[in-house]
Amino acid sequence: MPSVARRRTLAPYAFISPFYLLYALFLITPIGIGGYLSLTDWAGLGTPLWVGLDNYTRLFGDASFLSAVVNTVLYVLFSVCVVVPAALLIAQGLNARGLRGRDFFRLTFFIPVVLSPIIIALVFTLFYDREYGLFNAALRGFFGWGGIDWLGEPSWAKVSVMLLVLWRWTGYLTIFFLAGLKNIPRELYEAAAIDGAGRVRSFRNVTLPMLKPVTAFVAVTVMVGTAQILEEPMLLTKGGPGEATLSVAMFIYREAFTRQQLGYAAAAGVVMFVIVFFIGRAANAAFGVGREK
Amino acid sequence: MSALQTKRAPAEPGARRSAAPRSKSPADRRPRLVYVLLIALVVMFVLPLLWALSSSFKHRGDIFTYPPQPLPSPFTLENYTRLLETQPFWGWFATSTIVAVVSTAVSVFVCALAGFAFAKYRFRGKRLLFDVMFSSMAVPFAVIVVPLFVMLIKAGVTNVYFSLIVPWVAPAFGIFMMRQYAEQAVPDSVLEAARIDGASEFGLFTRVVLPLLRPALGALAVWSFLNSYNSFFWPLIVVSDPAQYTLPLGIQSLYAAEAHQVDLVLAGSVLAAIPSLIMFILLRKQLLDGLTAGAVKS
Numbered sequence: 001m002p003s004v005a006r007r008r009t010l011a012p013y014a015f016i017s018p019f020y021l022l023y024a025l026f027l028i029t030p031i032g033i034g035g036y037l038s039l040t041d042w043a044g045l046g047t048p049l050w051v052g053l054d055n056y057t058r059l060f061g062d063a064s065f066l067s068a069v070v071n072t073v074l075y076v077l078f079s080v081c082v083v084v085p086a087a088l089l090i091a092q093g094l095n096a097r098g099l100r101g102r103d104f105f106r107l108t109f110f111i112p113v114v115l116s117p118i119i120i121a122l123v124f125t126l127f128y129d130r131e132y133g134l135f136n137a138a139l140r141g142f143f144g145w146g147g148i149d150w151l152g153e154p155s156w157a158k159v160s161v162m163l164l165v166l167w168r169w170t171g172y173l174t175i176f177f178l179a180g181l182k183n184i185p186r187e188l189y190e191a192a193a194i195d196g197a198g199r200v201r202s203f204r205n206v207t208l209p210m211l212k213p214v215t216a217f218v219a220v221t222v223m224v225g226t227a228q229i230l231e232e233p234m235l236l237t238k239g240g241p242g243e244a245t246l247s248v249a250m251f252i253y254r255e256a257f258t259r260q261q262l263g264y265a266a267a268a269g270v271v272m273f274v275i276v277f278f279i280g281r282a283a284n285a286a287f288g289v290g291r292e293k
Numbered sequence: 294m295s296a297l298q299t300k301r302a303p304a305e306p307g308a309r310r311s312a313a314p315r316s317k318s319p320a321d322r323r324p325r326l327v328y329v330l331l332i333a334l335v336v337m338f339v340l341p342l343l344w345a346l347s348s349s350f351k352h353r354g355d356i357f358t359y360p361p362q363p364l365p366s367p368f369t370l371e372n373y374t375r376l377l378e379t380q381p382f383w384g385w386f387a388t389s390t391i392v393a394v395v396s397t398a399v400s401v402f403v404c405a406l407a408g409f410a411f412a413k414y415r416f417r418g419k420r421l422l423f424d425v426m427f428s429s430m431a432v433p434f435a436v437i438v439v440p441l442f443v444m445l446i447k448a449g450v451t452n453v454y455f456s457l458i459v460p461w462v463a464p465a466f467g468i469f470m471m472r473q474y475a476e477q478a479v480p481d482s483v484l485e486a487a488r489i490d491g492a493s494e495f496g497l498f499t500r501v502v503l504p505l506l507r508p509a510l511g512a513l514a515v516w517s518f519l520n521s522y523n524s525f526f527w528p529l530i531v532v533s534d535p536a537q538y539t540l541p542l543g544i545q546s547l548y549a550a551e552a553h554q555v556d557l558v559l560a561g562s563v564l565a566a567i568p569s570l571i572m573f574i575l576l577r578k579q580l581l582d583g584l585t586a587g588a589v590k591s
Contacts, residue, residue: 280431
């Protein structure tokens with residue numbers, strides 16, 4: 001029977017061990033195997049054939065992969081430049097003093113996150129329908145013309161995916177901003193008002209600096225999340241037309257599971273890992289997310 | 294302009310005493326404008342759901358019409374009866390529910406245990422271990438998908454439940470959330486008192502800590518239930534036998550079929566959304582507050 005003090009030293013290790021066991025098995029091991037596979041040519045049967053860095057050189061010359069990277073970068077930029085500010089604005093609105101029904105609004109805006117992406121994508125497919133969809137019908141109703149080929153024309157298809165991203169994630173980010181805004185002491189605004197600051201200046205001088213930690217969290221979440229975008233383009237457009245909406249995650253899926261190029265897919269995975277992981281780490285370090293104390 | 298004038302009339306004198314006079318008119322106009330915008334957003338967020346609900350009661354031919362008809366006429370339950378008669382809907386539902394419930398139970402336990410250890414013990418390597426755990430959140434899912442799939446195949450794992458549940462029961466986000474909550478919700482004095490009474494460390498966790506963590510446990514439970522119940526990508530990869538499909542896979546298979554069985558898909562989507570919405574509505578406050586607690590802790 002170990003002493004009380006000894007039990008107390010060992011207990012935390014025992015408590016965190018289930019996590020690290022799973023972590024080693026289902027995260028570290030796959031990353032290692034992925035690294036190895038990326039250096040091989042393998043269709044899933046027999047022994048992987050060692051090819052060195054061939055997959056990587058092939059990747060950088062692969063037009064599909066490059067357009068997947070460009071599309072993914074566009075999605076990330078859209079999230080950071082449009083979805084995040086939209087969420088912040090909505091949160092500002094929700095934080096208005098004396099607003100009634102705040103919880104109702106907050107809940108409603110959160111609903112998209114609760115639903116399965118397949119359901120959401122299906123409804124949007126109906127909306128985007130060129131002849132019978134609600135979007136074109138609304139355009140016809142308001143402007144007398146609405147013949148946009150939402151999912152069939154390359155640039156509109158990108159827009160359609162982005163609109164879906166906007167619809168699906170804005171409410172989720174809003175709750176973080178709202179919680180952050182509620183944490184800002186009223187006195188700071190009152191002090192700013194006494195100093196003669198208008199709405200814009202107090203937003204810039206009080207709200208933004210005070211929201212920095214939340215903004216950092218939201219920005220990192222959004223970047224890392226959107227960099228992995230898969231469901232929206234896959235379910236809405238299958239990456240098409242052509243490869244106009246293909247994302248990196250979809251590219252990996254396609255190479256691995258429809259074309260059986262497991263080594264090649266693993267290489268694309270490694271490239272994605274390096275980019276996302278370091279963006280995430282750099283952003284975390286810059287903003288100090290998760291490191292208070 | 295006239296609406297603005299009436300609003301500015303003495304309706305709410307001194308509502309913003311501290312504001313400079315010049316900013317008065319936008320300040321008074323603001324609440325109404327805010328409501329208009331927020332209600333417009335509610336419409337945007339709810340419309341797709343209502344549309345799906347309404348369309349699920351339409352005849353197949355009425356789903357695509359021009360101009361679009363908001364309400365089903367005639368109203369029919371045929372899509373639902375046909376879905377339940379021709380598709381193993383309840384089988385999909387059972388698989389999804391079992392997977393979601395088991396993963397939720399296990400992951401809440403694992404995360405609470407680890408989160409408690411990080412919050413309330415001092416131990417060597419804690420900082421490093423925490424950083425290692427935390428940075429795993431930045432590992433893209435798409436990266437481990439291929440090798441993990443290969444591993445499971447090579448290890449001869451054919452049990453769908455194992456593949457769907459086990460790799461995902463210890464999300465770093467959950468541990469982070471639990472640590473944030475445990476730090477402020479579990480007073481050291483309570484732990485010391487229980488130790489003096491002779492509680493073992495694990496007994497301390499189950500009898501003292503878990504009850505104190507209850508709100509956060511609820512939040513994590515909904516979060517992990519929804520994640521699992523709605524997940525699409527991983528099941529798409531590991532489940533190949535239609536008899537073992539989860540709900541999202543089943544619905545997707547209907548839609549991917551040659552004829553795009555939109556009528557059945559809509560009925561299935563509505564039914565599949567019910568448990569998520571119920572879960573969410575029951576535990577909404579805990580979920581929203583719990584999710585944000587970690588991010589905005591001052």
